[in-house]
Amino acid sequence: MPGLLSSPVCLTVIWFLSLSLHPSCAQIWTDEVSGVQYGHLESNVTLACGKSQIRTPVVWHLNHSSALPWHKVTSNGTLVLLQVDHSAQGIYSCYDARGLLLHSVKLRLGHSPGLLSVSCQVPNHTHVRCSWVDSVRTFLPAQYNASFKGNSLEWRPCVVDVARKHCDVDHPAFWQTSHTLRVTETNALGSLITFHIVKLHKLLKPDPPESVSVKELEGYPKRLVVSWKFPSSWPQDDAFPLVFHIRYRPQGSMHWAEFYSEESPVVVLDALAGHLHQVQIQARDEVDAESQWSEWSPLLLMRPWEAYTTTTEPTEEPEGTFPEKPETSTAKTHNPVIEGEGNLGLVILLVLFSVVLLITVPSLIYVVWVRQRRSDHVTKQELTSMVKMKSMPI
Numbered sequence: 001m002p003g004l005l006s007s008p009v010c011l012t013v014i015w016f017l018s019l020s021l022h023p024s025c026a027q028i029w030t031d032e033v034s035g036v037q038y039g040h041l042e043s044n045v046t047l048a049c050g051k052s053q054i055r056t057p058v059v060w061h062l063n064h065s066s067a068l069p070w071h072k073v074t075s076n077g078t079l080v081l082l083q084v085d086h087s088a089q090g091i092y093s094c095y096d097a098r099g100l101l102l103h104s105v106k107l108r109l110g111h112s113p114g115l116l117s118v119s120c121q122v123p124n125h126t127h128v129r130c131s132w133v134d135s136v137r138t139f140l141p142a143q144y145n146a147s148f149k150g151n152s153l154e155w156r157p158c159v160v161d162v163a164r165k166h167c168d169v170d171h172p173a174f175w176q177t178s179h180t181l182r183v184t185e186t187n188a189l190g191s192l193i194t195f196h197i198v199k200l201h202k203l204l205k206p207d208p209p210e211s212v213s214v215k216e217l218e219g220y221p222k223r224l225v226v227s228w229k230f231p232s233s234w235p236q237d238d239a240f241p242l243v244f245h246i247r248y249r250p251q252g253s254m255h256w257a258e259f260y261s262e263e264s265p266v267v268v269l270d271a272l273a274g275h276l277h278q279v280q281i282q283a284r285d286e287v288d289a290e291s292q293w294s295e296w297s298p299l300l301l302m303r304p305w306e307a308y309t310t311t312t313e314p315t316e317e318p319e320g321t322f323p324e325k326p327e328t329s330t331a332k333t334h335n336p337v338i339e340g341e342g343n344l345g346l347v348i349l350l351v352l353f354s355v356v357l358l359i360t361v362p363s364l365i366y367v368v369w370v371r372q373r374r375s376d377h378v379t380k381q382e383l384t385s386m387v388k389m390k391s392m393p394i
């Protein structure tokens with residue numbers, strides 16, 4: 001068994017232990033309080049005319065009508081419905097020969113629980129949610145009880161949400177390679193346990209990055225600035241680093257260009273000038289190579305900065321002519337580092353700055369010198385007046 005459990009092929013192998021009631025009892029489940037009797041579909045269902053032995057012949061009605069599905073009535077007045085289907089459901093009443101109501105019961109039909117098809121999501125290291133769907137439609141309300149355990153650990157409850165058919169475990173023992181989830185489904189016709197192997201490391205899959213934004217970079221017709229935040233369900237902690245996978249392409253192109261980054265923001269350097277681009281990001285645990293990539297963030301559309309023709313100043317494209325083909329298909333990976341393509345502008349700026357400096361500094365020095373002389377004079381006057389005020393009686 002341990003060999004079977006650790007085999008990855010058997011990750012989703014589910015085996016079960018049937019806790020169904022003894023078959024002869026399982027066909028009938030009488031709820032005395034509510035007056036509901038449950039029966040298995042496609043079986044023979046026996047309805048007794050009350051508890052006491054009836055000697056006289058009885059008449060059975062379904063929903064106050066004498067039209068009954070395929071059936072037989074035994075000598076003691078018991079009604080046996082043969083090979084029932086959904087149409088046999090309803091309220092059954094038996095009457096004595098004089099038309100007196102002896103007994104009435106509501107019949108509900110369905111199936112006992114079948115195996116559950118279980119899947120688990122692990123959005124971070126402190127949370128597991130397992131959901132299930134019935135492999136067999138039972139047509140009957142069910143209760144679920146679930147527990148979870150790592151190898152050689154105690155069973156602990158997995159907190160069930162009956163309506164949504166899932167359960168949650170907080171702080172699972174992540175250092176354990178394999179865990180087992182046990183879900184018991186119980187309905188009026190029986191009970192069944194489904195076991196499911198959970199490999200937390202392989203299921204670890206962050207939610208997509210949040211607050212993703214793509215912006216143009218003024219003056220750079222081939223650049224886009226992409227920024228994002230950690231998914232809010234992931235701890236904002238250096239102990240749990242994420243790696244991000246960014247992809248982008250001009251709208252209409254078949255090929256994505258892509259690269260990886262650990263930090264936001266990044267600058268795309270080879271966008272196709274003048275074109276709308278699609279951008280998406282996904283995330284993965286950086287440490288755990290077995291873990292899964294998140295879903296892609298929603299598609300964002302952005303056009304790089306463009307030099308508008310209305311501008312009077314001629315705008316220069318620092319990188320010369322544009323390639324006819326999108327660079328995205330060739331440039332697969334690169335470092336998002338800003339290149340020194342604005343050098344000419346920088347030189348002009350520096351020269352202007354120096355000129356301004358040369359003119360302003362001497363004039364500033366002069367102004368300061370003049371002010372200093374004046375203020376020295378004023379301070380002397382102030383001091384003498386303050387001394388006078390302090391000595392005035394209040």
Ligand SMILES: *[C@@H]1O[C@H](CO)[C@@H](O)[C@H](O)[C@H]1NC(C)=O
Pocket residue numbers: 042043044082083
């Ligand atoms: C139901 O009853 C009929 C007639 O008594 C019998 O032939 C049939 O085998 C029964 N079916 C089941 C599933 O018990």
Ligand SMILES: *[C@@H]1O[C@H](CO)[C@@H](O)[C@H](O)[C@H]1NC(C)=O
Pocket residue numbers: 062063087088089090091
């Ligand atoms: C009898 O009534 C129930 C509702 O109480 C309904 O679901 C069922 O279809 C009815 N059966 C027949 C045979 O009319």
Ligand SMILES: *[C@@H]1O[C@H](CO)[C@@H](O)[C@H](O)[C@H]1NC(C)=O
Pocket residue numbers: 145146147
């Ligand atoms: C669920 O199972 C646990 C352990 O098997 C048991 O202690 C608990 O009472 C059960 N809860 C329900 C609602 O059946």
Ligand SMILES: *[C@@H]1O[C@H](CO)[C@@H](O)[C@H](O)[C@H]1NC(C)=O
Pocket residue numbers: 123124125126127232233234235
């Ligand atoms: C882990 O994910 C769950 C479910 O999304 C969330 O409730 C919980 O706060 C997350 N834990 C951390 C540490 O972010």
